[in-house]
Amino acid sequence: MNYFVYLIATIKNDKVVSYVGYTNNIKKRLALHNTxxxxxxxxxSNWQIIxxxxxxxxxxxxxxxxxxxxxxKLRNKxxxxxxxx
Numbered sequence: 001m002n003y004f005v006y007l008i009a010t011i012k013n014d015k016v017v018s019y020v021g022y023t024n025n026i027k028k029r030l031a032l033h034n035t036x037x038x039x040x041x042x043x044x045s046n047w048q049i050i051x052x053x054x055x056x057x058x059x060x061x062x063x064x065x066x067x068x069x070x071x072x073k074l075r076n077k078x079x080x081x082x083x084x085x
Contacts (some may be wrong), residue, residue, distance in 0.1 A: 001058075003056075004061070005022045005052065005053050007019070007051035008047040008050065017045075019039065019042050021065065022023060022064075022075045030049055032045060050079065
């Protein structure tokens, strides 16, 4: 089964806010975030996927999710590269 690590972003109070997660069904997961049934942090906003990467196993995806979650420089680099500021 394939897993995805993703970065979603939205604008709150004129500031870009991002969230990192992993899933095996990215479309369903984004729908959950946008309907208020995803992670508590993401409730009440309109999120867009700005980055995703596919992995072949859950362990690798979870490891990479953890790294991206903690690496704010890389997250900001991705946002800037995609002109999501």
